[in-house]
Amino acid sequence: MRISAVELRRVRLPLVAPFRTSFGTQTTREVLLVHVLADGAEGWAECVALEEPVYSSEYVAGAHAVITAHLAPRLLGADLTAEEVATLLAPVKGHRMAKAALETAVLDAQLRTAGTSLAAYLGATKTRVPAGVSVGIMASVPALLDAVESYLAEGYLRIKLKIEPGWDVEPVRAVRERWPDVLLQVDANTAYTRADAGHLARLDEYGLLLIEQPLDEDDVVGHALLARTVRTPICLDESIESVGDAVDAIERGATTVVNVKPGRVGGYLESKRIAAACAERGVAVWCGGMLETGIGRAANVALAALPEFTLPGDTSASSRYYATDLTAPFVLRDGHLDVPTGPGIGVDPLPDVLAEVTTGVEVIEG
Numbered sequence: 001m002r003i004s005a006v007e008l009r010r011v012r013l014p015l016v017a018p019f020r021t022s023f024g025t026q027t028t029r030e031v032l033l034v035h036v037l038a039d040g041a042e043g044w045a046e047c048v049a050l051e052e053p054v055y056s057s058e059y060v061a062g063a064h065a066v067i068t069a070h071l072a073p074r075l076l077g078a079d080l081t082a083e084e085v086a087t088l089l090a091p092v093k094g095h096r097m098a099k100a101a102l103e104t105a106v107l108d109a110q111l112r113t114a115g116t117s118l119a120a121y122l123g124a125t126k127t128r129v130p131a132g133v134s135v136g137i138m139a140s141v142p143a144l145l146d147a148v149e150s151y152l153a154e155g156y157l158r159i160k161l162k163i164e165p166g167w168d169v170e171p172v173r174a175v176r177e178r179w180p181d182v183l184l185q186v187d188a189n190t191a192y193t194r195a196d197a198g199h200l201a202r203l204d205e206y207g208l209l210l211i212e213q214p215l216d217e218d219d220v221v222g223h224a225l226l227a228r229t230v231r232t233p234i235c236l237d238e239s240i241e242s243v244g245d246a247v248d249a250i251e252r253g254a255t256t257v258v259n260v261k262p263g264r265v266g267g268y269l270e271s272k273r274i275a276a277a278c279a280e281r282g283v284a285v286w287c288g289g290m291l292e293t294g295i296g297r298a299a300n301v302a303l304a305a306l307p308e309f310t311l312p313g314d315t316s317a318s319s320r321y322y323a324t325d326l327t328a329p330f331v332l333r334d335g336h337l338d339v340p341t342g343p344g345i346g347v348d349p350l351p352d353v354l355a356e357v358t359t360g361v362e363v364i365e366g
């Protein structure tokens with residue numbers, strides 16, 4: 001396929017409710033969409049970078065800039081396949097979220113041309129995937145219980161609570177007392193230190209599936225030490241940026257579950273390699289989320305349908321995030337989302353919605 005143009009489109013969507021984590025509160029989602037044109041085909045992808053570099057070093061304006069100046073020029077005009085994109089972009093260090101978006105857009109164009117769904121291409125074995133929901137830090141425990149109650153009423157099959165020092169044992173205890181059997185896990189987004197091991201062990205009595213990324217992303221050894229004190233399984237998110245990172249963390253005893261986010265690791269091809277490496281080592285994986293619109297969600301749901309993905313993911317319905325999604329909404333049926341079956345990612349942006357939320361478009365041509 002010859003890539004003739006890369007269109008970068010910035011959109012801004014209000015979230016249905018503020019989402020508070022230890023790294024800040026999101027009230028709107030600014031998103032960078034990548035649209036590639038190639039030999040009469042087109043492909044779409046969503047860059048998962050947040051507006052500010054507070055989850056990882058990448059951020060929307062930075063991803064936009066690196067694609068314009070350094071990544072798109074390496075693809076434009078070249079005759080390539082999606083499987084070659086990572087190698088062509090490898091001379092540029094880091095910027096995995098930006099690279100993932102380009103690779104996914106090229107892959108979408110390639111699969112649309114071939115008439116193959118992303119799910120089939122990746123080797124999906126499920127036609128629908130169980131949905132979990134990530135619940136932000138709330139102003140009070142009663143407010144949290146109300147939020148969890150409504151998500152459970154909608155049918156979500158697993159609850160993840162965001163935690164930070166001062167908002168951990170008390171909310172976990174309250175949710176567990178009210179729903180003794182619900183699948184429950186927590187995510188700290190690096191908010192704790194090695195000195196908090198004794199405190200985090202207090203979560204052990206609540207039967208959590210896992211504790212996600214308690215320590216700094218660079219502190220793999222710290223997670224291995226923590227795993228000696230805390231019985232709750234440790235799951236890494238921010239620390240894992242490649243299959244090499246995953247194998248290293250597993251071999252060091254730092255993680256027994258992995259949150260796979262395709263943007264964080266440079267794309268769906270690397271995600272598949274991580275899933276395989278984890279499965280070989282008896283480590284469960286699940287598909288994380290970055291508050292994606294329907295464009296990114298479609299591809300994540302395809303990945304979550306792979307056999308290695310044995311735990312419910314942060315793949316919630318469109319309505320958990322947006323009153324109006326960019327695509328036809330993903331809806332929860334019996335706690336599951338259907339895996340798209342159409343060619344490529346299997347969804348298209350709705351032109352009217354897209355026009356309404358677009359804040360800027362840049363076209364880069366070869």
Ligand code: OSB
Pocket residue numbers: 055133134187189237288289290291292314315316
């Ligand atoms: O750490 O998993 C995370 C959202 C933005 C950035 C990081 C994370 C999250 C979530 C929400 O937990 C996942 C989702 O529902 O998309």
Ligand code: MG
Pocket residue numbers: 187189212213237238259288
């Ligand atoms: Mg996380």
